[in-house]
Amino acid sequence: MTIDFYHMIGSPPCSFVEMTFAALGLESKVKHHFVDFLANEQFTPEYLKMNPQHTAPTIVDDGFILWESRAICKYLVDKYSKGNALYPVDVQARAVVDQRLDFDLDTLYGRFTEYYFTHFFEGKPLEESGVKKIQEALGFLDTFLANTKYAAGSGLTLADLTLLVTVSVIEAANVSVKEYPNIVRWYDLVKSTAPKLAAINDKYLKDFIDFFDGLAKK
Numbered sequence: 612m613t614i615d616f617y618h619m620i621g622s623p624p625c626s627f628v629e630m631t632f633a634a635l636g637l638e639s640k641v642k643h644h645f646v647d648f649l650a651n652e653q654f655t656p657e658y659l660k661m662n663p664q665h666t667a668p669t670i671v672d673d674g675f676i677l678w679e680s681r682a683i684c685k686y687l688v689d690k691y692s693k694g695n696a697l698y699p700v701d702v703q704a705r706a707v708v709d710q711r712l713d714f715d716l717d718t719l720y721g722r723f724t725e726y727y728f729t730h731f732f733e734g735k736p737l738e739e740s741g742v743k744k745i746q747e748a749l750g751f752l753d754t755f756l757a758n759t760k761y762a763a764g765s766g767l768t769l770a771d772l773t774l775l776v777t778v779s780v781i782e783a784a785n786v787s788v789k790e791y792p793n794i795v796r797w798y799d800l801v802k803s804t805a806p807k808l809a810a811i812n813d814k815y816l817k818d819f820i821d822f823f824d825g826l827a828k829k
């Protein structure tokens with residue numbers, strides 16, 4: 612059994628999926644396919660046939676094709692480790708994880724991409740108003756974390772993994788998180804709870820930083 616994993620260099624959502632593979636002990640089943648988006652490899656007819664939205668991460672699991680990192684990670688837990696606390700089966704516990712995942716997609720990471728990626732890929736200026744929106748979202752996360760040890764309750768879940776990725780790229784873009792005491796406490800906690808997963812993210816983060824440093828010098 613092989614899970615084909617289409618990934619891009621330094622990609623935050625690919626980091627989240629790669630961490631989930633490791634958290635579930637699936638590494639030996641994963642076949643990596645590097646997609647060079649600078650060479651437009653996501654626009655080849657073969658790739659578009661598989662994923663018309665031309666994004667990575669995309670997985671193909673025994674013929675089943677799926678993209679969108681959060682959907683992929685939820686699928687992986689349900690398919691390969693049903694009942695795993697990373698994505699709880701209890702309806703309300705799961706709903707809180709889903710809320711945090713959606714908060715990340717739409718608000719925290721969403722605002723970050725609007726600020727950072729539109730600058731590098733669409734030539735828009737790095738606006739102070741964009742930083743303010745990210746800071747507001749960090750404030751929301753800090754408030755959530757005032758009431759829970761981890762992002763969605765008393766234990767590590769998929770929400771912690773995606774939020775770890777997002778907070779790390781926000782810091783890499785020189786938006787400080789030090790002013791948010793609950794985020795600082797949680798960030799250290801997640802890294803010490805899951806050092807192997809944090810190391811995977813560090814590798815992606817290094818590539819992310821190198822990539823954008825390279826673009827900034829152009």
Ligand SMILES: N[C@@H](CCC(=O)N[C@@H](CS)C(=O)NCC(=O)O)C(=O)O
Nearest residue numbers: 622623624665666667668679680681
């Ligand atoms: N919401 C998606 C975002 C996927 C995404 O935009 N990935 C980027 C790489 S980080 C990509 O594929 N860019 C190339 C393109 O859109 O053509 C997810 O979480 O998987």
